[in-house]
Amino acid sequence: MKQYLKMDEWKIIENHFDAENNQISESIFSIGNGYMGQRANFEEQYSGKSLQGSYMAGVYYPDKTRVGWWKNGYPEYFAKVLNSTNWIGIDISIDGEAVDLAKCQVNDFVRILNMKDGYLQRSFTAKLPSGKKIKVDAKRFVSIVQKEIGAIKYSVTPIDFDGVLTISPYLDGNVKNTDSNYDEKFWDEIYSNSAMGEASLTVKTKKLDFYVNSSMKYDIEQSGKKINFNARTKLEKKFVGNVVELKIKRDEDTTIYKYVANVTSRDYKIDELENVGKTILEKAFDKGFEELLNEQAEAWHNKWKESDIVIEGDVSAQQAIRFNIFQLNQTYTGEDDRLNIGPKGFTGEKYGGSTYWDTEAYCLPFYLSTADQKIARQLLIYRYKQLDKAKENAKKLGFTKGALYPMVTMNGEECHNEWEITFEEIHRNGAIAHAIYNYVNYTGDKSYLGQYGLDVLVEISRFWEERVNFSNNKGKYVMLGVTGPNEYENNSNNNWYTNRIAVWTLEYTLQVIDYLKNNEPERYAELHNKLNIKDTEISKWKDIIDNMYYPVEEKLGIYLQQDGYMDKEQILVKDLDPKNLPLNQNWSWDRILRSCFIKQADVLQGLYFLEDRYDTATIKRNFDFYEPRTVHESSLSSCVHSILAAKIGYYEKAYEMYLRTARLDLDNYNNDTEDGCHITSMAGTWMSVVQGFGGMRVRNGKLVLNPFLPGHWNSFSFKVMFRGTLLKIDISKENVVVTNEAEQELTITIYDEDILIPGEETTVIVNKLRN
Template sequence: MNTNPTHRFPPDPWCLREQALDPATHFLNETLFALGNGYIGVRGTAEEGWSGPAGTSLDGTYLNGFYESEPIHYPETAHGLAKTNQFMLNVPNAKGIGIWLEDERFDPLQGRLEAYERRLDVRTGVLERSLRWTSPQGRTIALSSRRLVSFAEKHLLALEVEVTPLNFAGTVRIVAALDGAVKNLEAGDDPRVGSSVSGASLELVGTEQAGHFSALVQRTRNSGFMLVSATLTEATGEPECRRGNLRLEQVYTLQAVQDQPLRVTKYAAYHTSRDYPENELMARSRAVLEAARADGFAALAARQEAYLADFWGHADVEIIGDDLLQQGMRFNEFHLLQSVGRDGKTNISAKGVTGEGYEGHYFWDTEIYIFPFFLYNKPEIARALLEYRWAGLESARRRARQMSHPKGALYPWRTIAGEECSAYFPAGTAQYHINADVAYSIRQYLEATGDDDWMRAHGAEIVMETARIWTAIGSYDRHGRFVINEVTGPDEYTALVNNNYYTNAMAQAHLEFAAALSDRLAREFPDDHARVVRSMELDPAEPDEWRRAAGRMFLPYDAELRIHEQDDSFLSKKRWDFAGTPKENYPLLLNYHPMVIYRHQVCKQADVVLALLLLSSRFDAADKQRDFDYYEAVTTHDSSLSSCIFSIIAAEVGYADKAYDYFMETARLDLDDTHGNTCHGVHTAAMAGTWMGVAYGFGGMRTDGGTLRFAPTLPKRWQGYRFRIHLRGCLLQVSVTETGTIYSLLQGDALEFTHHGRGVALTAAQPQHEEAA
């Protein structure tokens, strides 16, 4: 991990500015300047493409939830191993616009680039570029471009390019291309990157091209989905249409006048049979493109800005006194919004829609890291994420049967469509805590929204069906304790252990919640209870069994060290030789066989420390401090999910400097590329962890146990900070400065909570309360 990053961008609190074009940073900047809307993701490669050295670009366009599948080949297979992988596809590039000045192609890496700036303003959601370029033969142009991926229309990408000849007149050709000759990044030695597939995964079914319109119709080889990629271009005159192998072009030949701009506007739409019947895809594509052309780019940009104004009005976190941090904060929130599916059929992948790291898979990152951000800022998106889990319940039931569980549901560790895609079960399928993580997010949602309708229709059945797995894999030992053996907790450097503390503690909370939900459903909504009982074939004795297992759950604790043991064997292992491990040997997973790591007392990420956050009210302050001290010393933070959790607990136990340092590792992790792999996509969990670091860490916000609590502190390097949360139909603003904390009820009738243990009640009549520092 690079702990001394160089800040490459000016510290603008709302904008990311690239002021030089450098092949050495191009691959990374393609990720940082990517645009998305939760469905379409477009990496930040310019419209004219990239002619730089090999390995400095991956010109990707992705559709959240659209995937190819392939068999997983094991040299030695076993029953229950994942059989099929799913991976997000690089789909046709619809943004291509080539520019020819007489016989010279515009290429900023040739000739002389005299001025250059690229800007991503997170208030507008538009990527802008302006430059001045002189060709090798001396022709000089000014070029500007704007690009957006529409938040209002999920299938739409729009862009506009303007070229002005500055010292010549003559023929300028504009070549608008739809290029299907794309492929995915092939996997190398890093297991986090790329797919094992080679070659194209999309087969051409047909094309349509006439006038300003082009469309490619393709089908995935194995998963069988159809894709229509279509473009509609606006430029002066009628184009010459050209067709090549998987490439359609509209060529506009224009007579340029010196100092007179030439403009081309291009709209692109993507539709797949995952969303609509195949026979509707082309008509839907045409309709979206015609509507976009009727609106025009300016109207689309205005609609984009209005959408974001509403988002920032609810979700903005203000940091007073640190523009670099403010930039990182808003950049992270913007990318979360760009990455998250909101249709109930898609989720949010570990890399969003910005790159191919982790193959576009969804993990527990959603429920434990990302879900809280949306729950308290855009609850409707949080609900859509839960609807995705509801849509995958049948697949989870099938997975449970594959794992020899006669009843219940087991959610996959990594997936796109609901099937388990993890080929390495010790750090995949063995992470049974995924079930408890899903149940935890449902509990958070119900407590924050009071949405009993969703609980009755979906939530209760998910919670109860997944709870069954704990009584299936757990058992009572000779001391009468309920134990859970042979699982892996959050720490992926410690696999296949007995009684992982996080897993057992979260399973306990899950079982308690499932039993309580069953009781409440039977008491308050008997018809819904009867329906769920029928659907699950629920034995009336099962809720009591859940309560019994929860009550006797074994939670490992070392009386001598007075810490919670990560698992039965963790403390008996030899400590990793941190002093003798060269910096270049981190992350460990890239330099040591898993068995070498598993034999040692070393953590990749927060494990017990994460339980201290999620189940905060079950621990006292002394426990938290001792646990933090012990596990900090053996944790590498090789996972981007780790530093934010350590920051939050450090803030709670009074380690202000550590809290701030860990927070800063998270806040600009991608902007400063501190993990060295942002070129393959942003780290969405760490981005959400930044929001958690402010609200849960410095704001001291906790909601476990059904009560809202705050314990704000102010980092000494800040003048103040402000964030907002949605809760039970209310919008609360928390403002912390050197003089104290102000709570403001911006929407809603009434809200009660505590401030450092003291009760606070806000109402519409008295919407503000101030506490002195």
């Protein structure tokens, strides 16, 4: 764990340059706007360790799978969001000597991610090998007002000399992905142009034909006044830029303002890209940096009004939760139903930027509560539009009907190449079905069921029907050869969670059918014909529901993770020598698979999803058994444990698990932040506060709160958007205060008591806090 960042409520601050931490900082200080994102690479050249990364949402490449063997059903490629044109580049040299922080003596280094206003800034002084000293101040952002625009303000001030400053702004398409399976470069140049003060570059992927045009324009000031300048143009393969030489004087600053528009063929016709990019760029250039920055700040302030969490008395926790919310809002906006949320977002290349089940299980609740319901709806429609691909995926694995949603995807086609995940981790189907329930339960938008939901539910149910088989030995239906959420156990039989979520899906599908029959009979008749729903399959689903096998340990009163789990040597994590942790970096895979240790919530994942089906005593028994055996080596683990710990009254454990998930990247708990932040688990951090400490649930169409105050905090507050009403919930040692920021009244349940919250009023509930 590396704690090198300064604590601050609204900023992430690095106040010392350490090359060993640079790639970690490049991840943490990333910026994005849902349309594009950029790691916190330096504008000037840097020859030290760095993961250069500029990414355009939805622009990906089918990188050929690299495995030592091949099995039927294997995907032929692993889809990857591409490292796209590097648009931030501004090379700087002094009297012909390049500014490179890997070769300079760096002092007064400060890097700040301003989360309140939405920008990245950096300043430092550097002593060059020649002995000359300069001061640099840089600020940049990607606009959430005009999504195609990125803007940079970069100032250089000589400290102890007069001389010649060379400024070289550029666009570089000669980039590659660090995780390329065969070190292939994925881009071809289509068009390039460089003129004085501007340049443009269009590149195309070698497969799938995604086109990206980047256009730049800049101006220069000295001592606060705009100057006229001459520039040499640079035009090389997949590289365009300008070179400007200026005389500079001691203590007088020179500032370049660089504006870039990035547009893609996903949104515009290929033959229009350059003109569209130029038009967008000119508007941004005319506004100027400060006006664009003010617009950015105002837009971010509006985002915070709906999604902020305030914690009093714990700066570490406050900084962490805002960092997580900030990165989530930078990653996904819901404007484009073709987009989803990759585990690393725009902060790195691990996991390829593809969609996993993380979205439905962890991210959906955040967007349900912090934005208009159409944002969360888009996440579901993303899966609906890929239903045909999911049916194809099932057929590739030999199924005659039904849909198997991919574990990893860009376009709906499975592109993960580890057999135990591609073939076995089928519980993802259940998470997608549960997301439909979660959305409808939270929003009350039952129209979604007839429009989109039933199609998905029926096809997933058909998959489960064919995936189980009847065991004459047990006299029950069983599910063989699966991997549950605990990926430290492969090819197991009767994973309790997988069996349980499969049956739940069948139950919910039948409930939705009954609802549509009774409430939308005409629409149901259409769907009945379209989906060819047969009485025989409905009877089969009911039979599976009634006769599914679930492994249990009767003596302990717990659900067994899978058949044979108790045959493993039962050792608790606390009894392991710490030098063995993390297991995935110290043990062989064979040893991990034979151990009882659990990567992340498995049985407990099911109890979290289906909490309303189980009493507190049952949840507690299973938590007491499984949590001590869990190493939490998945970023998705701690949040589920935190929420369940709060549910059963383990408040210290809930707080411990919260801190682990909240500062996972800021403190580099898993020693892997350098390849990107854990974006999807950040939604779990929000869940830990709102669902865990706030005890927020939706029961029978009503918002329910059962909050407690962590002993380390003086108070905390959060906001939730519920069915068009924005509520602010303040929890202190004395009371719970609910402010209704909407006009309409709303009845909610607090500590099992129904309370009417009038529109635009504040209601105080006294002395009922859990402690």
